[in-house]
Amino acid sequence: MFEQELKIFLSVVRTKFEVLDEMRSIYSKTLAPDFNALNLFYDSVNENKVSQLIAFFLDPEESHAQGDVFLQIFLRELNAIRKSRGLDGIDFTTDFSVKVEALARPARRSVTTEAPSMAARRIDILLESQDALIGIENKIYDTTDDQPKQVEDYLTYLCERSRGKKNGYCLLYLAPKNKGLPAEHSISADSRERHLKDGTLQLGNYEEHIIPMIRRFVTSCEAERVRAFLGDFESKLKQMYLKAPVMNKNELVVKYAKESPANLGLCIEIGIASEALKKRLGEDLDKQLNDVANEIKIPFGDKTGGAWKNLRFYAGYEHENFCIGLLRTEPDKEPSRLEQVEDLFPGDEFKCWPWWPLHKTLYSNINADAQFWMDIESGKVKEQFRQFAKTIWDKYGDDDL
Numbered sequence: 277m278f279e280q281e282l283k284i285f286l287s288v289v290r291t292k293f294e295v296l297d298e299m300r301s302i303y304s305k306t307l308a309p310d311f312n313a314l315n316l317f318y319d320s321v322n323e324n325k326v327s328q329l330i331a332f333f334l335d336p337e338e339s340h341a342q343g344d345v346f347l348q349i350f351l352r353e354l355n356a357i358r359k360s361r362g363l364d365g366i367d368f369t370t371d372f373s374v375k376v377e378a379l380a381r382p383a384r385r386s387v388t389t390e391a392p393s394m395a396a397r398r399i400d401i402l403l404e405s406q407d408a409l410i411g412i413e414n415k416i417y418d419t420t421d422d423q424p425k426q427v428e429d430y431l432t433y434l435c436e437r438s439r440g441k442k443n444g445y446c447l448l449y450l451a452p453k454n455k456g457l458p459a460e461h462s463i464s465a466d467s468r469e470r471h472l473k474d475g476t477l478q479l480g481n482y483e484e485h486i487i488p489m490i491r492r493f494v495t496s497c498e499a500e501r502v503r504a505f506l507g508d509f510e511s512k513l514k515q516m517y518l519k520a521p522v523m524n525k526n527e528l529v530v531k532y533a534k535e536s537p538a539n540l541g542l543c544i545e546i547g548i549a550s551e552a553l554k555k556r557l558g559e560d561l562d563k564q565l566n567d568v569a570n571e572i573k574i575p576f577g578d579k580t581g582g583a584w585k586n587l588r589f590y591a592g593y594e595h596e597n598f599c600i601g602l603l604r605t606e607p608d609k610e611p612s613r614l615e616q617v618e619d620l621f622p623g624d625e626f627k628c629w630p631w632w633p634l635h636k637t638l639y640s641n642i643n644a645d646a647q648f649w650m651d652i653e654s655g656k657v658k659e660q661f662r663q664f665a666k667t668i669w670d671k672y673g674d675d676d677l
Contacts, residue, residue: 314508314509314512322416323400323414323415323416323417323420324400326414326416327400327401327412327414329509330401330412330414330486331401333346333493333506334346334347334350334401334403335347340497340499340502341499341502342496342497342498342499342502345493345496345497346493346496346497347403349489349492349493349496350489353480353485353488353489354410354446354448354478354480357448357478357479357480357485358475358478361472361475363475364475397423397426397429397430397433399411399412399413399430399433400412400413400414401414405441405443406441407441407442407443408438408441408442408443408444408445408446409434409437409438409441409444409445409446410445410446410447410448411430411433411434411445411446411447411448412447412448412450413426413427413430413447413448413449413450414450414451415449415450415451415452415455416451416452416482416516417452418451418452418454418455421459422458422459422461422462423462424461424462425461425462425463426458426462426463427447427449427458427462427463427468427477428462428463428464428467430447431447431463431467431471431476431477434446434447434476435476444476445476446475446476446477446478447471447476447477447478448478448479448480449477449478449479449480450480450481450482450485450486451479451480451481451482452481452482452483452517453481453482453483453484453517455481457479458477463477482513482516482517483517483518486513487510487513487514487517487518490506490509490510490513491510493506494506494507494510529543553649554643554649557649557652557653558652560652560653561652561657561658564652564655564657564658564661565577565591565658565661566579567658568658568661568662568665569581569589569665571662572662572665572666572669574589574665574669574673575587575588575589576588576589576590576591576665581673582669582673582674583673583674583675583676584673584676584677585605585676586604586605586606586676586677587602587603587604587605587633587677588602588603588605589601589602589603589665589668590602590603590632591661593642594637596640596641596642596643596644597637597639597640597641597642598637598638598639598642598648598657599635599636599637599638600636600638600660600661600664601626601632601633601634601635601636602614602617602632602633602634602635602668602677603631603632604630604631604632604633607630607631608630608631608633609630611628611629611630611633612628612633613626613628613633613634614633614634614677616672617634617668617671617672617677618634620667620668620671621664621667624636638657638660639651639657
């Protein structure tokens with residue numbers, strides 16, 4: 277019974293995959309659904325990069341050429357946050373509009389990232405006008421903890437620096453919605469409540485404030501190239517915080533699995549079996565790589581070979597990637613490249629680390645990509661490692677690199 281249900285389930289899923297592949301072949305050229313410019317430049321999204329992007333668009337003098345359009349939208353959003361908490365709005369908009377034009381000088385920028393404050397701390401983003409000062413502390417992950425007295429120190433610094441400014445200062449604590457309030461080791465509960473009450477501390481989140489704000493950036497932008505990049509930024513944030521679905525095979529399986537309890541049960545069973553399958557394939561790969569080592573007689577794993585004393589061949593898993601390269605027996609304090617070895621592989625890009633003078637990622641994100649596991653079964657991974665090792669060993673096996 278289970279076998280028959282499984283065959284039907286897989287048949288339906290296969291058909292859905294074929295339809296998706298066909299749709300992609302028809303529309304991918306015009307829609308490029310998998311393309312996101314941010315993926316080209318950042319291996320992973322971190323707080324500094326997000327802060328730099330936000331600051332770039334808030335700065336009227338930057339190359340987006342939209343003037344203070346984005347800044348004004350941000351300031352209106354900040355006032356909306358104040359009013360949602362029953363606080364009076366501050367005319368930040370007019371204030372900053374005048375200030376930005378008045379200080380459009382290279383010697384002083386109105387928007388700064390990693391701005392130095394007190395106690396050797398740096399505020400992620402700082403906006404300054406003649407009459408107000410706004411700091412932004414950016415936490416893009418709910419697991420990122422505050423440093424001891426971090427928020428308290430920022431508020432003290434902003435207070436001192438804003439003396440004489442009629443609209444004073446505020447610190448926007450920006451984080452995912454479920455992160456909640458700044459930690460008590462960062463600012464005491466009494467101080468936190470006092471600053472929240474008088475509006476010098478504002479709480480913002482990506483889900484309710486930043487993502488809608490970026491959408492308004494998109495609709496207000498007149499430059500097509502900038503608008504496209506903003507759209508990619510919005511998509512990336514939606515994937516991070518709203519779990520926005522993307523058109524892929526995982527979403528198709530999830531949707532089909534949730535159509536009925538029977539489908540769901542089968543999908544879970546398949547998921548459990550897939551883990552066992554990956555384990556088996558991993559064992560197969562270990563044997564394949566060791567077969568290569570025995571065939572060529574190279575130093576690999578616990579095997580020795582040739583004249584090499586300081587290097588061994590390497591193939592293994594690094595942060596859900598599968599990598600090959602050469603591994604040192606002791607780390608190099610000042611990593612040096614093996615340029616003569618790299619020259620054997622024109623067009624390939626290798627990285628150099630203290631432990632790895634030669635390091636290359638063959639497959640990325642292997643737990644979300646079936647190709648790696650299929651290539652183990654077909655022997656393609658084994659053959660890639662074999663060609664890599666044999667090319668090096670034939671040339672330098674008798675040398676002590």
